């Protein structure tokens with residue numbers, strides 16, 4: 001064939017009809033007109049000119065204060081006994097430096113702060129000077145206006161005076177780890193406060209006003225019986241706080257309870273069956289009150305919401321400061337170094353004190369959504385998933401949804417998925433089943449659901 005002659009005459013060198021494709025929705029003749037430089041194509045991009053466009057949505061901030069006056073026997077968090085004032089002073093200065101480096105590098109001053117959570121450890125051990133220094137740094141490197149601002153406080157480590165500083169600094173939510181209102185159970189866990197101190201602390205916070213109050217309880221502590229648990233729960237309900245959160249006590253390998261209750265059998269921990277019965281009793285008791293389930297383990301009085309938890313479960317960015325803290329920026333999960341000296345040394349060199357990171361794929365984000373939102377928030381709308389990921393997961397994993405519905409874990413009204421009482425008892429299990437259904441449909445990976 002004389003190629004030049006053919007082209008000049010406007011004829012194709014190949015028979016395009018013969019090689020046209022018909023695969024699924026694609027029914028096209030081949031063409032060389034396309035030249036792809038990106039995806040999605042530029043016509044879908046938004047016309048924004050400032051750097052804020054690179055970080056849509058606000059951020060949430062977590063600050064870890066790892067100092068405690070006691071080491072509780074069940075505790076698996078990064079914490080240490082408070083040693084000296086100067087040690088804490090140095091840590092606060094390190095936090096300030098970390099905020100400076102991270103905020104400047106990521107342009108955080110330009111991003112809206114949606115919520116702040118100062119946790120620990122025991123943040124309420126800070127002195128006035130340390131607290132004020134922390135607040136100055138927080139405001140110097142972030143733009144903070146009218147946010148939900150939570151401060152964790154342990155009964156016995158704060159007074160009216162301290163509450164005054166918190167209030168003046170904009171704290172509007174106090175979260176108290178009470179764990180039990182039974183003095184013996186509290187003592188068995190090596191905690192220093194008493195039930196009466198916890199009750200007085202709630203009163204003190206209410207008297208000052210201006211704070212929402214959350215009280216944490218732990219189900220499955222050493223020495224617990226159904227009677228002590230129900231009594232403790234009733235006292236907690238009588239406090240009429242805004243939110244009651246009930247965590248299952250887990251025996252992590254780095255805890256005293258693991259050593260004494262699992263390895264050496266020196267103490268008797270409630271069995272899984274007993275713990276399940278405690279949580280069932282809690283659901284029954286709470287269902288007769290004004291508290292409504294807000295998540296599979298938190299109960300809200302008068303419609304009160306916990307923005308920080310909801311925002312971070314829903315995938316908003318979480319900027320985490322402090323030793324061992326973990327956050328998420330964009331599609332990257334990260335955790336800071338968990339050794340205090342190495343953490344401080346990296347920060348002093350203006351380096352991010354990262355210990356480990358994980359870049360979330362699109363599939364990871366979907367799995368995370370099902371695990372942390374769909375099965376934790378007591379009801380989850382189908383539309384929310386479609387808005388985020390562009391397809392309807394109800395239709396994508398109908399067998400999984402049907403199985404969970406038939407076995408009584410969820411109700412599915414086609415617009416939203418709602419946890420039943422049984423689903424509440426096994427919230428994270430429901431999440432795992434939903435996420436597994438999605439993973440197997442999309443091609444499983446090697447990432448399982450165990451720690």
Ligand code: SF4
Nearest residue numbers: 068071072075120121
């Ligand atoms: S449970 Fe709280 S107070 Fe107890 S050791 Fe852990 S962080 Fe400290």
